[in-house]
Amino acid sequence: MEDEEDLETLGEQLYSLIYPKHKEDAGKLTGMLLELPGPVLSQMLQDESLLMAAVEKALRALQLPQEPCKVTCKDEDDVSVSSDSLGEQLFELVDVYNTGHSQKITGMLLEQHKDAVLNLLSDPKVLEEQVTLALKTLKEQNVEETDVSDSSEADDTDKLGEKLFLLVEEIDPLHANDITGMLLEMEPAALQQLLTDHTVLENAVQKAQGALET
Known part of the structure; x- marks a missing residue:
């Protein structure tokens, strides 16, 4: 009640x-x-x-x-x-x-x-x-x-690689794959700089070209 x-x-x-x-x-x-x-x-x-x-x-x-x-x-x-x-x-x-x-x-x-x-x-x-x-x-x-985010670093590297490849391809289409592979061995911070500073990227590509020719 x-x-x-x-x-x-x-x-x-x-x-x-x-x-x-x-x-x-x-x-x-x-x-x-x-x-x-x-x-x-x-x-x-x-x-x-x-x-x-x-x-x-x-x-x-x-x-x-x-x-x-x-x-x-x-x-x-x-x-x-x-x-x-x-x-x-x-x-x-x-x-x-x-x-x-x-x-x-x-x-x-x-x-x-x-x-x-x-x-x-x-x-x-x-x-x-x-x-x-x-x-x-x-x-x-x-x-x-x-x-999990640690393991996703590989994904980040892939994305960086794709962006970098497109930029390298404009400078050296013939060796874009090899040069991109070499550049991807750099530190992430250095890679970011390559993506944002075209002069730095050109210098890095020239160095990679020189290494490929030797």
Whole structure:
């Protein structure tokens, strides 16, 4: 019975907030929002921007053509209202930890079952543990990404080679392949200079030509 009374109280509070702006649809909108989880509703009562965002979504659902799927369309929209609201709440709580990865961590946590996400909203200790764990995972992924980027140096060299070949070909079409191969043995910084400074490139090509002739 307590739950029913709480819901009724929440309904009255929601209605009083929605009614001034949406007199005609206040009842319907309140009914739709009351299908959302309790913690979400409580948060909406404290955060007007969150409430207005949910009301806007519910309004759009009311305006959609209802004939083909009177029930499912409404349910799907409720789910999206719920998911978005959860995401916004979760982001605000995660952002408190100043990890620098609030968006990513929120996304990771939202992949869990809705009940688990609701638990995070209501239990700060569990949330802190999950944020720490997600941050650790992100750092490990970052290490892996760094490793991958090392292995992608070969791709970078290929791209440099293609650009360099085109430039060398203009100077010495006959030996462009051999000369490009020789130049690619230089340091990356020196290679970049060859691409940006034509005089330096010409000098390097002349040296390579001389080496080929000997």
